[in-house]
Amino acid sequence: MLASLFAASGRADDKAAERMSNDRPDRPLQMPPASSETKEAFDDFDRFARRGAWERASKALYAIPEAQAARFVDGPDGFIISVARKRRSVLSALSSEGQAAYRLFYDSDAKKLLDQAEGATEQATLERLFSSYFLTSVGDNAADRLGDLYYERGEFDRAADCWLALLRERPDSELPPALTTVKAALALARAGRRSELEALRAEMGERYADEVVTIAGRKAKAGVHLGRIAAESGPAADAGPASSAGGGPAPELAEAVAAAWQVKFAASVTAGMTPVELSQWEATSFSGAVPATAVEGQTLFANYLGHVFAVDLASGKLLWRSASFHNLEQATTQGQSQMIETNRFAILAASGRVWTLGRDVKDPNYQAEFRLACRRAENGDLVWQSSDLSDYAGIDFVGPPLLARDTLFIAGKSSTSTSSMYGGGGQDGQPRQYVLAIRPRDGKLLWKTEVGIFREGERYYWYYGPRETNPQPRLLYRAGSVYVDTHSGILARLDADSGAVDWGYGYETDPSQSQSRFIIIFDEMPQAAPSTACSGPLLLxxxxxxxxxxxxxxxxxxxxxxxxxxxxxIAKSARLLGVDDATLYLGGPELAALDLKGRSLRWTAPLPGGCHDGRLLVRRDGLWQLTPRGIFEVDPQTGRVRRIFRGQDTGAEGGDLILTDRLLVAISNRTISAYPRRPPGAEKIAREGTGSPRMRGAE
Structure with a gap:
């Protein structure tokens, strides 16, 4: 068991420390690269700077066109940074002699730009000064003004970066360092960067503690300001619960408890099928598809292969549906079901609306795009869909959407052309990875940012057998930034307001396949091992x-x-499930726990069918997984199976679990079953103190 999940990598420590270059040709995804001329300009700068040829070094750097500032080059320790950031960092690293020469050459240009930083072009001009002329005598003033603009616009991350750059990279600035420290602390607090706030307070607090600073109409010593800011920002960030699996007591199930209600959607599909048709249906990937689900209030919403429906949680009554389930039989007879990734269907519900990701499963085009649609939660009426909006032409949405700050974020991929599908057209013919921000109520595109260029061709499978899981991006929102794990070797951070890419991190992944491939799979071939689903980033x-x-x-x-x-x-088959302040929980062939302090394996628990996909309940008081043999409850401390609830889902292929205030809802490839969160009489037993000792920790 240890070997299957935590296989040794076989690499030496020095090999493991090597980082991935954005320019490596075997990387499946490349962030928008800077031109070869830009990279040569940085090389020229380094060569001339080492020789003390300051004028030639500066000219080499400023030969870089401004249009290249947002392109990307390799940075330190595996990070991929913009040309603008790289240019500022190499200038900041100049010797005192080099900086003096640099100012002699460029102070006059910088002062002219600063005089022009007014009106509609003020922010753009200040950004150019911060990027290109930060080390000039007026660069510090430009950075300070830019920080003020960002702060007023609510872009606290960017404001903090401006003021922190002043403190760390411009010690010669004549701006009051105490005031800059307090402003940086305010921005860090608003951005939720608590640990950096504490580090800034420890580093700068004593140095400027007695200096009087007036900010936002408050006049006090800098140390007083910093203490107030730290107190108002709340306690230090904690990992919190392992997942959003619901509060309250743990679900306590027993074999005697029957389902409160059950929706048998699979039976609606197969009703009336002949034995031959039923056998044909069960041989497709559609028969094993688990609906994507979401809960808002007292309604559960589901997306079953593009068929969207709503269920009342109290009664199990079907409130509405977008189409009849039995229509799915037609797609089975047409044969293209094996070409559709059933795990790409997604759903999200909030504020009286439901957003779904899907495609027409009867469309014979195996490259048909997945569309984003918005419906009214009360009746399922369509509000808008991406296929009707020109902004989304040629975009194939991939990965579940994310709702944050009244904005819908989602990843997308440009459609693959026929020529590029067979490797034609070179790199420019390859599809792009995007992240998009959308206004939820009407589908208006707020921004679309290119994150990378795919070098890897698509894989297509025909006709029988399991598909290999293709990478699907996963999004995370944190403190004004959107993080996208592309699952193709790049984690990128984007500004949530503007969509600007701050940086990328290149992690190790399988090398790319340069051309698209058709893989023919026949039913007499050995069955492939189950593939693990993509996991989303976790906050610790x-x-x-x-x-x-x-x-x-x-x-x-x-x-x-x-x-x-x-x-x-870690084994490639592992996936992240949840985390608390002490333990990281992992899925894959087995359920497992990793101690975060020593990063050693605490336990593994083999479960029927493994833990390759599906939504688990991950809490400090227990772990719950739906398997073909029932719902397994696992002790998070030891990995021991506490109990097995064999409800009305046995025989299904596993699926998702959702915990509401009253119910434990199990979603399989056949049914949606709702079980009482606690059996009748459990509350009375708990009050009388006669419950099982092993469950007292979960009460």
Whole structure:
């Protein structure tokens, strides 16, 4: 069991420390690269700077066109940074002699730009000054003004970066450092970067504690301001519960408890089928598809292969549906069901609306795009869909959407042309990876950002047998930023307001296949091992944990300091399930727990069917998984199976679990079953203190 999940990587420590270059040709995804001329300009700068040829070094750097500022080059420790950030960092690293020469050459240009930083072009001009002329005598003033603009616009991350750059990279600035420290602290607090706030307070607090600062109409010593800001920002960030599996007592199930209600959608599909038709249906991937589900209030919404429906949680009554389930039989007879990735169907519900990701399963085009649609939660009426909006032409949405700050974020991929599908057209013919921000109520595109260029061709499978899981991006929102794990070797951070890419991190993953491939699979071939689903990034305090679909390492990223906090070898078949302040829970061939302090394996628990996909309940008081043999409850401390509830889902292929205030809802490939969260009389037993001792920790 240990070997299957935590296989040794076989690499030496120095090999494991090597980072992935954005320019490596075997990388499946490349962030928008800077031109070869731009990279040569940085090389020229380094060569001339080492020789003390300051004028030639500066000219080499400023030969870079401004249009290249948002393109990407390799940075330190595996991070991929913009040309603008790279240019600022190499200038900041100049010797005092080099900086003096640099100012002699460029102070006059910078002052002219600063005089022009007014009106509609003020922010753009200040951004150019911060990027290109930060080390000039007026660069500090430009950075300070830019920080003020960002702060007023609510872009606290960017404001903090401006003021922190002043403190760390411009010690010669004549701006009051105490005031800059307090402003940086305010921005960090608003951005939720608590650990950096504490580090700034420890580093700068004593140095400027007695200096009087007036900010936002408050006049006090800098130390007083910093203490107030720290107190108002709340306690230090904690990992919190392992997942959003619901509060209250743990679900307590017993074999005697029957389902409160059950929706048998699979039976509606197969009703009236002949034995031959039923056998044909069960041989397709459709028969094993588990509906994507979401809960808002007292309604459960489901997306079953593009058929959207709503169920009342109290009664199990079907409130509405977008189409009849039996229509799915037609897609089976047409044969293209094997070409459709059933795990790409997604759903999200909030504020009286339901957003779904799907496609017409009867469309014979195996490259048909997945569309995003919005419906009214009360009756299922269609509000808008991406196929009707020109902004989304040629976009194939991939991965579940994310709703944050009244904005819908989703990843998308440009459609693959026929020529590029067979490797034609070179790199420019390859599809692009995008992240999009959408206004939820009407589908208006707020921004669309290119994150990378795919080097890897598509894989298509025909006709029988399991498909290999293709990478699907997963999104995470944190403190004004959207993180996208592409599952193709890149984690990227984007500004949630503007969509600007701050940086990327290149982690190890399988090399790319340069051309698309058709793989013919016949039913007499041996069945492939189950493939593990993509897992989303997890928050652990100020760290972001990632594990790529085809990566053999878990990476803990400190996003605010742009550092790799730690990494650990792991089997490629593992996926992230949940985390608390002491333990990381993993799925794959087995359920497992990893101690975060020593990063050693605490336990593994083999469960029927493994833990390759499906939504688990992950809480500090227990872990619950739906399997073909029932719902297994696992002790999170030891991995021991506490009990098995064999309800009315046995025989199904596993699926998802959702915990509401009253119910434990099990979603399989056949039914949606709702069980009482606690059996009748459990509350009375708990009050009388006669419950089972092993469950007292979960009460």
């Amino acid at each position: 305090g100020d760290l972001v944990l990632i594990k790529g679909l085809k990566s053999d390492r878990i990476c803990a990223i400190d996003p605010d300091r742009m550092k790799l906090a730690w990494e650990r070898p």
